[in-house]
Amino acid sequence: MLDWTDRHARYMLRQISQRTLLYTEMVTTGALLHTNPARWLDYHHDEHPLALQLGGNQPHALAQCVKLAAQWQYDEVNLNVGCPSDRVQEGAFGACLMATPNIVADCVKAMQDASNLPITVKCRIGIDDQDEEQGLQDFIETVQAAGCKTFIVHARKAWLKGLSPKENREIPPLNYPRVHRLKKDFPDLELIINGGFKTLDECAEQLAHLDGVMIGREAYHNPMVLADADQRIFGATNAPICREALIHKMHAYAERQYRDGVAVKHITRHMLGLLHGIPGGRRWRRVLSEKAPRDGATPDILLEAWHAATH
Ligand SMILES: Cc1cc2nc3c(=O)[nH]c(=O)nc-3n(C[C@H](O)[C@H](O)[C@H](O)COP(=O)(O)O)c2cc1C
Secondary structure, eight states: TTTTTTTHHHHHHEEEEEEEEEEEEEEEEHHHHOOOHHHOOOOOGGGGGGEEEEOOHHHHHHHHHHHHHHHOOSSSSEEEOOOOOOOOOOOOTTGGGGOOOHHHHHHHHHHHHOOOEEEEEEEEEEEETTTTTHHHHHHHHHHHHHTOEEEEESOOOBBBOOOOGGGGGGGOOHHHHHHHHHHHOOTSSSEESSSOOOOOHHHHHTTTSEEEOOOOOHHSGGGGGGHHHHTTTTTOSSSSOOOOHHHHHHHHHHHHHHHHHHHHHHHHHHOGGTTSSSSHHHHHHHHHHHHHTTTOOOOOOOHHHHHHHHH
């Protein structure tokens, strides 16, 4: 998620769950190929398994980016065919590509030929007045024929004219049954559903129909929602991490980053939701949001905020 799932947010999420697949923010082919790629691609080795999400519509440029992803040892490359923002529409990529499945197929083919990495596609169930039944069927059929075996489907349409990106995550109605039918029509595809999931119970219900669930906003605003994921979903037998242990791990991480010149606020801004819905959460957020942005703030602010929350 743009501006949210940077490497610091992902490092924290990985401490909470070791088995879930994490995704980068969308990186455009232009940014990767025309600026310093390390700025976009560097990550901590603990973040694996990690997918790089690309935004673009040119097979050759996407293929070059996949080569970089392989060089940086990502585990998967995902093509964004779901983002409705104006900037992305001006570049003619993201969700508007749902109208041109042949272009997506050409992109997927070129991306697959560029490395051995799995290439996946994230899409919507349609855009604008596209038919949610036949339009989606045609899209998936064309793109899978190019070799894509995994689709992540945000189970609502994107309305490209008249709605902001935020509204496009809330207003078009969710249609989970449509994604379930897609799995029946394409049983060999790996289909992952996205949109509106807030608990592992809800995810477990979806896993009766589908191969996976992607959680976006809830994992950011309430990261401890993933605390039992390894045990409940993946069958791990180790105990889930508790908040206190997590905060000490993040303190150690923030100290290492601080020594490398990273201001503590860049890490703490992703941690405000760690005490979501539990006593002390407000005090935790207040200390972090008031003190971490100040000049001279050190990683010890995390210990101070935890103390304020728990005493
Ligand atoms: C701030 C923000 C940034 C996002 N950036 C991306 C992005 O870069 N790539 C993407 O595929 N989806 C992006 N999304 C959409 C989410 O991945 C997800 O599809 C959507 O929020 C619905 O899932 P959720 O209800 O679990 O959040 C973003 C969402 C938010 C709130």
